[in-house]
Amino acid sequence: MSETITRAPRRSGPARRVGDVVFSGTSRASASLILFILAAVAIFLIANAIPAFRADPADITGGEGFFSYVWPLVAGTVIASIIAMVVATPIAVGIALFVSHYASRRIGQTIGFVVDLLAAVPSVVFGMWGMQVFAPKLVPFFGWLEDNLGFLPFFADGSATGRTLLTAALVLAVMILPIITSVSREVFVQTPRLHEEAALALGATKWEMIRTAVIPFGTPGVIGGTMLGLGRALGETMAVAIILSPGPFTWNLIGTGNKTIPSEIALNFPEAAGLRLSELIAAGLVLFALTLAVNLIARWIVDRRSEFSGAN
Amino acid sequence: MSTPTQERTTGPRMDHELDHLRGVVPSPVRPAPPHLSLMVLGGAVLATLLLHLALGRSLVLSVVIGYLLYVVGVNVAYRLTAGARVATDHTMRALIYGAFVLAIIPLISLLWTVVENGGATALNPDFLQQTMNGVTGVHDKAYVEDGAPMVGGAYHAIIGTLIITGIAALISIPVGLFTAIYLVEYGGLNRLSRAIRFLVDVMTGIPSIVAGLFAFALFGVLFGVGTKNGVAGAVALSVLMIPTVVRNSEEMLRIVPNELREAALALGVPKWRTIAKVVLPTAASGLASGITLAIARVIGETAPLLVAVGFTRVLNVNPADGPMNNLALYAYYMFTRPLNPGYRDPSIERAWAAAVLLVICVIALNLLARLIAKFFAPKTGS
Numbered sequence: 272m273s274e275t276i277t278r279a280p281r282r283s284g285p286a287r288r289v290g291d292v293v294f295s296g297t298s299r300a301s302a303s304l305i306l307f308i309l310a311a312v313a314i315f316l317i318a319n320a321i322p323a324f325r326a327d328p329a330d331i332t333g334g335e336g337f338f339s340y341v342w343p344l345v346a347g348t349v350i351a352s353i354i355a356m357v358v359a360t361p362i363a364v365g366i367a368l369f370v371s372h373y374a375s376r377r378i379g380q381t382i383g384f385v386v387d388l389l390a391a392v393p394s395v396v397f398g399m400w401g402m403q404v405f406a407p408k409l410v411p412f413f414g415w416l417e418d419n420l421g422f423l424p425f426f427a428d429g430s431a432t433g434r435t436l437l438t439a440a441l442v443l444a445v446m447i448l449p450i451i452t453s454v455s456r457e458v459f460v461q462t463p464r465l466h467e468e469a470a471l472a473l474g475a476t477k478w479e480m481i482r483t484a485v486i487p488f489g490t491p492g493v494i495g496g497t498m499l500g501l502g503r504a505l506g507e508t509m510a511v512a513i514i515l516s517p518g519p520f521t522w523n524l525i526g527t528g529n530k531t532i533p534s535e536i537a538l539n540f541p542e543a544a545g546l547r548l549s550e551l552i553a554a555g556l557v558l559f560a561l562t563l564a565v566n567l568i569a570r571w572i573v574d575r576r577s578e579f580s581g582a583n
Numbered sequence: 584m585s586t587p588t589q590e591r592t593t594g595p596r597m598d599h600e601l602d603h604l605r606g607v608v609p610s611p612v613r614p615a616p617p618h619l620s621l622m623v624l625g626g627a628v629l630a631t632l633l634l635h636l637a638l639g640r641s642l643v644l645s646v647v648i649g650y651l652l653y654v655v656g657v658n659v660a661y662r663l664t665a666g667a668r669v670a671t672d673h674t675m676r677a678l679i680y681g682a683f684v685l686a687i688i689p690l691i692s693l694l695w696t697v698v699e700n701g702g703a704t705a706l707n708p709d710f711l712q713q714t715m716n717g718v719t720g721v722h723d724k725a726y727v728e729d730g731a732p733m734v735g736g737a738y739h740a741i742i743g744t745l746i747i748t749g750i751a752a753l754i755s756i757p758v759g760l761f762t763a764i765y766l767v768e769y770g771g772l773n774r775l776s777r778a779i780r781f782l783v784d785v786m787t788g789i790p791s792i793v794a795g796l797f798a799f800a801l802f803g804v805l806f807g808v809g810t811k812n813g814v815a816g817a818v819a820l821s822v823l824m825i826p827t828v829v830r831n832s833e834e835m836l837r838i839v840p841n842e843l844r845e846a847a848l849a850l851g852v853p854k855w856r857t858i859a860k861v862v863l864p865t866a867a868s869g870l871a872s873g874i875t876l877a878i879a880r881v882i883g884e885t886a887p888l889l890v891a892v893g894f895t896r897v898l899n900v901n902p903a904d905g906p907m908n909n910l911a912l913y914a915y916y917m918f919t920r921p922l923n924p925g926y927r928d929p930s931i932e933r934a935w936a937a938a939v940l941l942v943i944c945v946i947a948l949n950l951l952a953r954l955i956a957k958f959f960a961p962k963t964g965s
Contacts, residue, residue, distance in 0.1 A: 288853050298764045298768070299775075302776070304762075305762060305825065306778070308822060308825070309785065311801065312794075312797045312822065315797055316797060319800045319803070361682070362685055362686055364682075365678065365679045365682025366683050373676070382683075384949070391876075391883070391945045391948075391949060392883070393882075395911045395914050395915050395938070396693070396914070397693070398915075398918075399934060399938060400693045400696050403696070403700075403931075404696050405689075411641070448686055476668050478672040478675040479671075479672070502788045505790065506788075507790075508792045508885070508886035509886055513915070536792050536796070536890070540890050541893070541894070552800065555790075555793050558790055558792070558793060559789065559790065562788050562790055562793075563785060566785060566787075570784065
């Protein structure tokens with residue numbers, strides 16, 4: 272009896288072939304694998320980090336427990352990334368506008384390609400460039416900052432090598448420029464042509480057109496791109512590891528000192544063992560949580576803004 | 584979340600909508616003299632040159648001052664002749680062009696530095712064919728002091744890069760492609776596919792070093808703590824590569840016109856054959872270029888390999904056994920830990936040469952992706 276019941280829908284539905292079953296099974300399995308990988312990333316990091324959380328505070332590097340060990344790293348990471356974001360965003364929006372509304376189509380495409388290329392340059396190359404070429408060039412600028420703004424704690428004492436947190440942050444800014452630019456360019460290009468033409472027809476100058484039609488339309492995209500760039504900057508390892516000469520936390524941005532989580536891991540991991548290893552993995556877990564939070568906030572902002580930007 | 588939607592229908596909402604229009608004062612615009620901005624530019628260049636010759640400070644400083652003079656000059660000149668609105672327009676134009684030039688400078692400086700420092704060494708056949716096996720600081724000292732030939736190269740690193748990236752691609756391409764197929768062809772908007780889209784976004788944001796830590800921890804559990812080998816590195820790179828492949832492929836599959844699928848299905852073609860014979864070939868060029876870009880993205884990764892693969896000076900072609908080398912890692916170690924701290928130059932030269940090879944790889948892959956997308960794009964029938 273049950274046979275007839277199970278057979279009936281089969282006959283009316285589409286035929287199930289072996290190929291279909293295999294193909295849809297494979298694609299479903301691949302998709303589920305992603306769930307599995309992310310869960311595995313979280314589980315393995317947590318499992319390996321637990322010894323560092325539970326260890327006797329005296330055994331942790333610095334001797335005062337994991338929290339005291341990790342907060343200067345978090346502070347360094349966040350400061351460098353925020354400086355990078357603040358420096359890169361206006362420039363990136365400028366380039367995106369240049370490509371989408373000022374340059375000719377041909378030139379715009381070429382620049383787009385160059386920007387993509389900049390995004391693909393390996394970070395170790397940026398690091399080598401930053402240390403060998405960029406850092407020495409910044410030394411006189413740091414001297415100027417120290418002389419004129421030295422009363423601020425950020426510019427108290429200039430470094431002679433230029434291998435400081437500010438240098439690292441500026442190199443990070445160059446590195447995240449392409450990602451913010453390409454996201455912004457993509458949304459600027461999608462501005463409805465009618466909005467732009469309406470603004471121009473009302474007698475707006477080009478900038479007024481951009482301000483009234485393009486920028487309001489593109490703001491969620493720009494914010495999303497900026498946050499993506501921030502996430503990239505938070506996790507950027509090699510450039511900071513090469514440029515920064517590490518030291519304890521200090522507010523002084525133009526002197527030796529400060530570390531970031533990724534550079535701390537990269538510099539110490541090859542020689543680490545035992546508890547030190549799980550300390551570094553725990554620091555990695557903190558970094559993972561930090562970037563995850565930034566990415567979720569970015570998503571939330573983009574979703575929320577797109578609801579009432581009206582143009583979508 | 585709900586308040587803004589309610590406001591939309593009421594009066595005050597209109598004011599809010601027009602917020603961004605505030606400040607556009609409809610004032611008359613007078614015609615400006617032709618080539619005014621060029622004249623200002625000429626003036627600014629002249630002033631910069633004079634300033635530079637007179638003060639003799641650094642060229643960078645003079646150029647920065649000259650640019651600021653130009654921006655202010657343009658604003659004033661147009662304000663006097665054409666009115667405030669045109670002045671703002673031209674000032675913003677100057678700033679936007681300035682932003683563009685500012686961003687190009689580091690790129691040119693970077694490429695120039697790479698080519699200048701590593702170009703000659705990278706083209707040296709010895710560098711491409713030798714490993715660092717047995718090369719010590721003594722050789723570097725001889726190279727600097729006695730003019731002995733440069734010994735030691737990046738052959739092992741090149742092979743390592745190819746093997747590790749190759750395995751990563753072998754893992755990521757099928758997984759990424761089938762996930763994209765699931766999202767577009769099977770999942771639609773169901774719960775699993777929505778969850779996966781979200782998680783792919785999350786995965787895109789995983790810092791590369793965290794991917795390395797994950798692979799290290801995973802292999803530590805599977806094969807004993809401290810296992811570092813090429814496969815672990817490939818797994819770490821896959822974590823970074825899969826989301827890129829999924830994203831790019833999903834986009835490409837989505838733009839395949841639905842009519843093609845419907846036509847095939849209407850002829851009685853099974854769904855899997857429709858996907859394999861109609862959808863994938865139509866999107867092939869886009870898929871290939873997306874995958875090439877994903878490879879370009881991971882080929883220069885250093886941090887995950889530093890953590891998961893370790894480092895060696897000898898050629899190791901077995902990815903399942905012991906540390907390997909990789910171009911990016913090779914550049915990093917040569918740059919930060921020279922063989923002979925007293926004679927750093929040869930090591931730094933090797934590092935830059937490895938950087939040249941990496942940059943060439945990246946540029947070649949990017950160009951390849953462009954060419955694939957351009958020349959193998961499906962013909963649009965008229």
